[in-house]
Amino acid sequence: MTTATPTASTLPYHETYTHQEHWRNQEDEFEGAKLGVWLFLTTEILLFSGMFCGYAILRIFYLEHFTAASAHYLNWKIGAANTAVLLISSFTVAMSVRAAQLNKQGQLIINLLISAVCGVIFLVVKLGWEYYPKYIHHELPGKNFAYADHTGAYIANASDPVFLAIYWVATAIHGFHVLVGVLLLLWVAWRAGKRHFGPKHYTAVENVGLYWHLVDLVWIFLFPLLYLV
Amino acid sequence: MTTIDASSGGVGAHAGEHHGASYLHRKGGFMVTVWDWATTIDHKKIGVMYMFATTFMFFLGGMFALMVRLELFTPTMTNDAGQIVGQLFANDVYNRMFTLHGVIMVFLFIIPAIPAAFGNFLLPIMLGAKDVAFPRLNLMSWYIYLFGATLAVVALIGGGVDTGWTFYTPYSITGTAMHQQVFLVTLAAFILGFSSIFTGLNFVVTVHKLRAPGMGWFDMPLFVWAIYATSLIQVLATPVLGITVLLLAIEQAFHIGIFDPALGGDPVLYQHFFWFYSHPAVYIMILPGMGIMSELVTVHARKRIFGYKAIAFSSLGIAAVSFIVWGHHLFTAQTAMANAIFSALTFFVAIPSAIKVFNWVATLYKSSIAFTTPMLYALGFMFTFTIGGVTGLFLATIATDINLHDTYFVVAHFHYVMMGGAGIALFGGMHHWWPKMFGKMYNERAGILGFFFVFVGFNTTFFIQFLMGSQGMPRRYATYIPEFEIYHQISTVGSWLLLIGFLIHLANFTHSLLKGPKAPRNPWGGLTLEWTTDSPPIEHNFHHEPVIHHGPYDYDDVVPPFCDEKDFPLPAPLKPGAAKH
Numbered sequence: 001m002t003t004a005t006p007t008a009s010t011l012p013y014h015e016t017y018t019h020q021e022h023w024r025n026q027e028d029e030f031e032g033a034k035l036g037v038w039l040f041l042t043t044e045i046l047l048f049s050g051m052f053c054g055y056a057i058l059r060i061f062y063l064e065h066f067t068a069a070s071a072h073y074l075n076w077k078i079g080a081a082n083t084a085v086l087l088i089s090s091f092t093v094a095m096s097v098r099a100a101q102l103n104k105q106g107q108l109i110i111n112l113l114i115s116a117v118c119g120v121i122f123l124v125v126k127l128g129w130e131y132y133p134k135y136i137h138h139e140l141p142g143k144n145f146a147y148a149d150h151t152g153a154y155i156a157n158a159s160d161p162v163f164l165a166i167y168w169v170a171t172a173i174h175g176f177h178v179l180v181g182v183l184l185l186l187w188v189a190w191r192a193g194k195r196h197f198g199p200k201h202y203t204a205v206e207n208v209g210l211y212w213h214l215v216d217l218v219w220i221f222l223f224p225l226l227y228l229v
Numbered sequence: 230m231t232t233i234d235a236s237s238g239g240v241g242a243h244a245g246e247h248h249g250a251s252y253l254h255r256k257g258g259f260m261v262t263v264w265d266w267a268t269t270i271d272h273k274k275i276g277v278m279y280m281f282a283t284t285f286m287f288f289l290g291g292m293f294a295l296m297v298r299l300e301l302f303t304p305t306m307t308n309d310a311g312q313i314v315g316q317l318f319a320n321d322v323y324n325r326m327f328t329l330h331g332v333i334m335v336f337l338f339i340i341p342a343i344p345a346a347f348g349n350f351l352l353p354i355m356l357g358a359k360d361v362a363f364p365r366l367n368l369m370s371w372y373i374y375l376f377g378a379t380l381a382v383v384a385l386i387g388g389g390v391d392t393g394w395t396f397y398t399p400y401s402i403t404g405t406a407m408h409q410q411v412f413l414v415t416l417a418a419f420i421l422g423f424s425s426i427f428t429g430l431n432f433v434v435t436v437h438k439l440r441a442p443g444m445g446w447f448d449m450p451l452f453v454w455a456i457y458a459t460s461l462i463q464v465l466a467t468p469v470l471g472i473t474v475l476l477l478a479i480e481q482a483f484h485i486g487i488f489d490p491a492l493g494g495d496p497v498l499y500q501h502f503f504w505f506y507s508h509p510a511v512y513i514m515i516l517p518g519m520g521i522m523s524e525l526v527t528v529h530a531r532k533r534i535f536g537y538k539a540i541a542f543s544s545l546g547i548a549a550v551s552f553i554v555w556g557h558h559l560f561t562a563q564t565a566m567a568n569a570i571f572s573a574l575t576f577f578v579a580i581p582s583a584i585k586v587f588n589w590v591a592t593l594y595k596s597s598i599a600f601t602t603p604m605l606y607a608l609g610f611m612f613t614f615t616i617g618g619v620t621g622l623f624l625a626t627i628a629t630d631i632n633l634h635d636t637y638f639v640v641a642h643f644h645y646v647m648m649g650g651a652g653i654a655l656f657g658g659m660h661h662w663w664p665k666m667f668g669k670m671y672n673e674r675a676g677i678l679g680f681f682f683v684f685v686g687f688n689t690t691f692f693i694q695f696l697m698g699s700q701g702m703p704r705r706y707a708t709y710i711p712e713f714e715i716y717h718q719i720s721t722v723g724s725w726l727l728l729i730g731f732l733i734h735l736a737n738f739t740h741s742l743l744k745g746p747k748a749p750r751n752p753w754g755g756l757t758l759e760w761t762t763d764s765p766p767i768e769h770n771f772h773h774e775p776v777i778h779h780g781p782y783d784y785d786d787v788v789p790p791f792c793d794e795k796d797f798p799l800p801a802p803l804k805p806g807a808a809k810h
Contacts (some may be wrong), residue, residue: 022359022439032362032438039430043468050472050502054487057498141485142492162493165485169476 014198030203037207041214044177048218051170055225058166062159069163070226072154073139078129079227082122083219089118090216093185093209100192100202108197108205112189115212119182126175134164141165167226174222177215184208249772251668251765270364273766275371276350277666280659283342286378290333291731293326298690298724300326301717305708315708323707324391331394332385332414336421337378339651340510343517344463345374345428347658348456350666352432354759354766355450357441357775362434370427373420381417384410393705395503398488398496402480412481415474422467422474425513429463432456441758443777450757450781451540455520458544462509462516462551470506473499497562504555512551514647515614516544518654519585522610525657526589528755529604531797532596533782536588543581550577560630568627575625582618586611601753602676606657609684613653617645620695635705638698644691656683656734663738664748668765671741679733686726693719754789754797757781761790 023029059066096111133139138146145161188208191197197205252273255262266274300323303315318326353361361367384390388410392401401411436457440449449457476487477499486492488499527534534540556563556571563571589611598604620642623629633639664670694702697716702709709717751760756779762771779787788794 022364024439028438032434035437036363036366036430036434039433039464040426043426043430043464043471046465046468047472050469050476054476054498054502057495058487058493061495062493142483144483159493162486165487165494169479169485169487173475 012195014201017201033203037210055166058162065157065159066163069160074227076227079223082125083223085118085122086216086219089115090213093212097205097209100197100205101199103198109189109192112185116182116185119178122178141168174218181212181215249767252768253765270368272349272353272361275367276346280346283338286333286337290330293330295724297327298721302721320707325389328390328393329385335394339514343655344459352456354770355453355757357758358439359769361431363431366427367431370424374424377417377420384413390414398499412478415478418474419471422471425463426467429460432460441775448777451523452520454541455516455544458548459513459516462513462548466506466509473502500559504558508555509551512547514651518651521654521658525603525607526592527782528753529601530593530596530598531784533784535591539584540588543584546581572625572627602680603657603661605680606653610653613645613649617649636698637694637702640704641691641694664752665759665764668748669741669745670748671737675737679730682726682730686723686730689723690720750791751789754792756789
């Protein structure tokens with residue numbers, strides 16, 4: 001736009017950024033941050049494996065009842081819709097990383113915002129169509145569980161509260177991760193608006209993207225285990 | 230010792246003028262200093278803060294141990310007149326005290342003590358880095374620790390929990406008033422887990438990415454290898470504790486039934502979850518101690534470490550094996566087949582542990598041992614850790630474990646490994662690096678005196694417990710049959726000797742901070758990088774980024790930096806043909 005040679009003060013942040021003082025160069029810093037996030041994702045996987053392991057053991061204990069409880073309490077269509085929403089958001093997050101690498105600032109912001117909106121849709125569906133109806137019908141784990149079903153057509157098994165305990169805790173922990181992910185995506189989008197990211201520097205976009213993929217991946221396992229099998 | 234190596238000293242003197250202030254240098258008045266420390270991202274300051282916090286926790290947890298021992302000095306009995314005699318505390322108070330001791334010592338002292346205090350201070354310097362990979366995360370990790378520790382201590386002392394540090398269900402989730410506190414304590418354990426994970430994650434990335442130019446994996450000091458292996462366990466095991474205590478807290482608050490058999494849950498699942506973390510956690514505690522050992526043994530014996538790679542890989546070996554042996558905590562709660570498998574797997578732990586001990590002993594062969602306080606602690610470690618390790622095999626053997634299960638034998642075993650291993654190594658390390666951390670020497674005679682009290686006191690306290698346990702004295706009870714009285718009294722007297730030893734160390738260190746003589750850069754003649762920088766180190770650790778020219782233990786080839794050859798002579802070359810004899 002301007003013919004003058006850009007100086008350090010007019011260049012966007014991502015062009016002038018080098019690295020924090022204790023790193024040797026920008027590449028080391030990027031690789032280090034990425035390694036740190038991968039390790040963090042490992043801890044996330046292990047956290048959720050605790051849930052999956054508990055699910056597996058209790059499912060073996062109460063195989064038929066779990067199947068019946070899944071079919072009765074959960075609507076696979078809602079779960080499938082949310083799965084689709086998350087898959088779309090994962091795609092747009094991947095696109096935003098690509099946009100940062102190619103210095104397409106507009107695409108970067110749009111893709112990040114679409115991903116955040118997808119996360120919000122997921123949470124709204126979860127709260128409005130799943131948690132709220134379950135809450136008012138006492139389909140809750142523990143002492144608030146009502147064995148007398150509101151439809152009158154279903155006879156609850158003694159292990160149903162345990163199934164619901166797994167369902168509520170696993171999806172709530174996952175939902176919390178989605179919420180954190182949305183906030184992170186908005187933060188990255190805000191920084192992208194200030195031209196913080198470009199081909200030379202897109203650490204935060206990459207790492208938030210990695211985190212978002214994991215959140216997506218956990219749901220890919222939760223959905224069939226809770227809703228389908 | 231005062232002669233400065235010409236090549237590095239000459240360059241360093243020039244560059245050190247403008248940014249060479251010690252990290253302890255005060256920038257202003259009291260409030261400025263407090264703010265400076267509270268917001269610091271300097272790994273050294275964070276390490277020092279951890280050191281003071283964990284030391285405080287050690288004395289707090291130790292105080293409750295002393296009270297437990299005091300209660301056990303005499304058995305509680307009903308005399309002929311029908312009066313209860315020999316009881317110092319009510320039984321439920323006793324239960325709360327041993328829980329306090331366990332929770333504080335495990336979660337607040339021993340897990341963070343070596344990695345977070347010494348690891349933070351030393352790991353970046355030993356690697357020749359300016360800081361850890363994520364300095365701000367490091368500060369956050371410290372505040373998470375502080376928050377979790379405060380929550381735990383307030384919950385424990387405010388209300389008290391009597392479950393033991395393992396919080397076994399269904400006992401811990403009954404709805405009594407005391408067990409409401411379990412919610413807070415497990416929440417605290419969950420929060421502390423984050424601190425542990427972030428510290429571990431930080432160290433792994435630091436080791437991978439911030440080694441000085443020329444430092445390959447096998448040029449790293451063995452302390453770094455041990456911390457690296459520890460960090461891997463912290464990253465891979467702690468999340469499972471996270472989900473376990475989170476579920477337990479939710480269970481306690483809402484009675485959701487995952488672990489509660491009355492609601493269809495499975496209490497054994499809790500035990501599996503708990504020990505899947507807490508067994509590897511045992512190696513989070515001992516591995517850094519082993520790392521300290523490897524440093525003390527070579528530096529104070531002035532000899533190249535024997536079997537460098539064997540020690541390095543055995544650290545990783547212990548880390549790997551630690552994940553597949555948790556079932557030996559459940560010998561009374563699982564099938565015979567599972568018992569047999571876990572028993573067999575448990576024996577594998579002995580292999581890397583023994584490799585380390587043999588290598589340290591071999592390092593001492595024909596070395597030049599200086600009987601300094603750190604060296605005495607290192608020698609003490611070999612003695613006590615070996616007893617602790619070997620008695621572990623008794624417990625891994627199902628046939629003997631049936632008799633020894635839940636007796637004082639188990640108590641003695643894990644105290645020999647934790648206190649006699651990790652604890653003793655920690656005190657050795659503290660003496661070893663104290664001059665570097667604070668730039669002050671301590672009184673060597675007082676240190677040695679303290680060591681003897683600690684060593685004798687420790688063995689008096691715990692060795693007798695092996696004998697008690699093998700004769701059937703069960704754990705956790707506030708009283709016992711009169712036949713065990715003399716054993717318990719010896720043990721309690723030992724605990725007083727331990728206290729005297731620690732008080733001597735405390736006084737010695739306090740005196741050193743206030744009035745100690747200035748420490749030289751390299752008081753012991755070490756070759757690792759922390760000895761090449763100032764005592765205490767400057768804010769950015771090194772005047773120039775160090776370049777590695779020799780291995781960390783090449784005592785045969787190098788006069789230690791900032792040392793005189795008169796004090797640390799190189800070994801005389803062998804005469805021609807001497808090797809043949």
